[in-house]
Amino acid sequence: xxxxxxxxxxxxxxxxxxxxxxxxxxxxxxxxxxxxxxxxxxxxxxxxxxxxxxxxxxxxxxxxxxxxxxxxxxxxxxxxxxxxxxxxxxxxxxxxxxxxxxxxxxxxxxxxxxxxxxxxxxxxxxxxxxxxxxxxxxxxxxxx
Amino acid sequence: xxxxxxxxxxxxxxxxxxxxxxxxxxxxxxxxxxxxxxxxxxxxxxxxxxxxxxxxxxxxxxxxxxxxxxxxxxxxxxxxxxxxxxxxxxxxxxxxxxxxxxxxxxxxxxxxxxxxxxxxxxxxxxxxxxxxxxxxxxxxxxxxxxxxxxxxxxxxxxxxxxxxxxxxxxxxxxxxxxxxxxxxxxxxxxxxxxxxxxxxxxxxxxxxxxxxxxxxxxxxxxxxxxxxxxxxxxxxxxxxxxxxxxxxxxxxxxxxxxxxxxxxxxxxxxxxxxxxxxxxxxxxxxxxxxxxxxxxxxxxxxxxxxxxxxxxxxxxxxxxxxxxxxxxxxxxxxxxxxxxxxxxxxxxxxxxxxxxxxxxxxxxxxxxxxxxxxxxxxxxxxxxxxxxxx
Numbered sequence: 001x002x003x004x005x006x007x008x009x010x011x012x013x014x015x016x017x018x019x020x021x022x023x024x025x026x027x028x029x030x031x032x033x034x035x036x037x038x039x040x041x042x043x044x045x046x047x048x049x050x051x052x053x054x055x056x057x058x059x060x061x062x063x064x065x066x067x068x069x070x071x072x073x074x075x076x077x078x079x080x081x082x083x084x085x086x087x088x089x090x091x092x093x094x095x096x097x098x099x100x101x102x103x104x105x106x107x108x109x110x111x112x113x114x115x116x117x118x119x120x121x122x123x124x125x126x127x128x129x130x131x132x133x134x135x136x137x138x139x140x141x142x143x144x
Numbered sequence: 145x146x147x148x149x150x151x152x153x154x155x156x157x158x159x160x161x162x163x164x165x166x167x168x169x170x171x172x173x174x175x176x177x178x179x180x181x182x183x184x185x186x187x188x189x190x191x192x193x194x195x196x197x198x199x200x201x202x203x204x205x206x207x208x209x210x211x212x213x214x215x216x217x218x219x220x221x222x223x224x225x226x227x228x229x230x231x232x233x234x235x236x237x238x239x240x241x242x243x244x245x246x247x248x249x250x251x252x253x254x255x256x257x258x259x260x261x262x263x264x265x266x267x268x269x270x271x272x273x274x275x276x277x278x279x280x281x282x283x284x285x286x287x288x289x290x291x292x293x294x295x296x297x298x299x300x301x302x303x304x305x306x307x308x309x310x311x312x313x314x315x316x317x318x319x320x321x322x323x324x325x326x327x328x329x330x331x332x333x334x335x336x337x338x339x340x341x342x343x344x345x346x347x348x349x350x351x352x353x354x355x356x357x358x359x360x361x362x363x364x365x366x367x368x369x370x371x372x373x374x375x376x377x378x379x380x381x382x383x384x385x386x387x388x389x390x391x392x393x394x395x396x397x398x399x400x401x402x403x404x405x406x407x408x409x410x411x412x413x414x415x416x417x418x419x420x421x422x423x424x425x426x427x428x429x430x431x432x433x434x435x436x437x438x439x440x441x442x443x444x445x446x447x448x449x450x451x452x453x454x455x456x457x458x459x460x461x462x463x464x465x466x467x468x469x470x471x472x473x474x475x476x477x478x479x480x481x482x483x484x485x486x487x488x489x490x491x492x493x494x495x496x497x498x499x500x501x502x503x504x505x506x507x508x509x510x511x512x513x514x515x516x517x518x519x520x521x522x523x524x525x526x527x528x529x530x531x532x533x534x
Binding site for chain 2: 011014015016017018019020023025050051076077078079080081082083084085086087088089091094096097098104105106107108109121122138
């Protein structure tokens with residue numbers, strides 16, 4: 001009998017609840033484990049992608065490389081949630097934010113470690129890997 | 145090009161906890177539209193059924209609904225762009241008629257959201273966004289729109305009071321719309337009184353009063369080619385312009401948040417061009433006010449105001465019934481409620497009634513051209529439809 005091939009479900013560890021388990025961007029999770037938040041770049045045309053993708057619609061190729069998000073982003077907006085969808089209740093209250101890094105933008109949680117009165121539009125932020133209970137992993141935006 | 149008209153419109157009351165199944169719910173909007181058009185099921189050549197999946201258990205709802213409505217063996221299909229499903233359905237019906245495949249097409253929208261809890265609804269709506277890269281953070285619709293609201297407040301000095309004023313206007317008309325789920329008056333004080341439920345934060349800066357309510361409801365729009373319309377209907381309302389657009393699902397792929405929703409701009413420009421009219425020609429409009437900030441952004445995206453000046457329209461009450469550009473004078477989504485797949489059809493119904501002069505207490509003075517702006521997801525899809533009396 002043929003041995004059942006094991007599925008690569010690394011992405012199921014992403015965030016508080018992941019709704020995706022199998023993706024060609026599974027390496028994103030390994031990079032998170034190494035403390036890096038990574039995007040992808042098309043080797044052919046140089047277009048950068050965040051969130052990462054493995055296919056470039058610009059030149060219809062799938063020859064991509066990973067790059068680490070470096071430098072500081074500018075917080076474009078944020079919100080503090082007092083209600084949450086099913087599965088996220090224990091995280092409340094939490095903040096979501098969007099930051100501009102020039103060639104791309106990054107969406108994610110805003111760190112609870114930043115005192116709330118310091119959170120302002122246009123403040124400088126950097127992405128940071130956060131290890132969650134039960135082997136889960138994510139990233140957040142924190143003060144630069 | 146041939147002309148295409150709307151010959152009948154209908155909707156159910158929008159309610160919390162409809163006591164019936166989805167086929168029974170769909171019948172309510174259908175019945176009103178059929179009685180309005182004064183036609184029978186044999187006159188309908190095809191149907192399009194519109195909703196967003198997963199709120200009820202029925203897979204492929206089109207088949208079940210057409211059988212119940214007596215629309216077999218005519219062809220049907222299911223069309224989905226979440227909250228803008230039924231205005232997308234109108235675009236598909238228009239195309240089918242223009243292609244001369246069918247003469248009369250019924251566009252039926254429905255949604256029964258009350259079979260699941262409000263938090264489950266938020267989870268499903270959140271999954272209308274990017275499930276791979278955003279949903280794992282715990283996203284929901286109010287949070288996305290809250291980020292637009294914050295960007296507007298920072299950039300233009302939009303205030304919480306401005307947002308509240310949009311809801312006060314909605315409630316002014318919701319009170320006189322017998323189909324609306326929320327019929328109570330709302331005052332600015334309701335947003336500042338800490339005891340008031342409307343003042344409670346949901347995703348700051350948005351409060352409960354800034355958000356539309358989930359509801360159960362159905363709508364139906366009957367569309368016909370020009371010749372049939374003139375033969376069958378005393379006062380057909382003509383489809384003058386149709387514009388549609390799509391956008392990056394992830395917030396990271398969005399252009400400047402302080403310019404509102406790009407799909408609204410794109411769809412609007414296309415619809416104006418096709419209709420050969422400008423924003424100044426619009427006499428009455430329905431815009432997708434799922435949140436108060438969404439109405440302010442729609443004013444700007446549709447060209448009723450310049451970027452950053454949408455707030456001036458609500459401050460000066462120009463979007464009230466007596467103003468220069470009446471918007472959502474049926475209470476909007478904020479008062480009517482937002483049964484996802486039924487919403488676009490309900491907006492179309494309002495404009496058709498306005499153009500026919502049948503809007504009762506909500507009637508705007510003698511409108512000739514009306515506009516419907518219906519958005520799917522957080523500006524993921526957008527449809528703008530322009531209708532005319534002539």
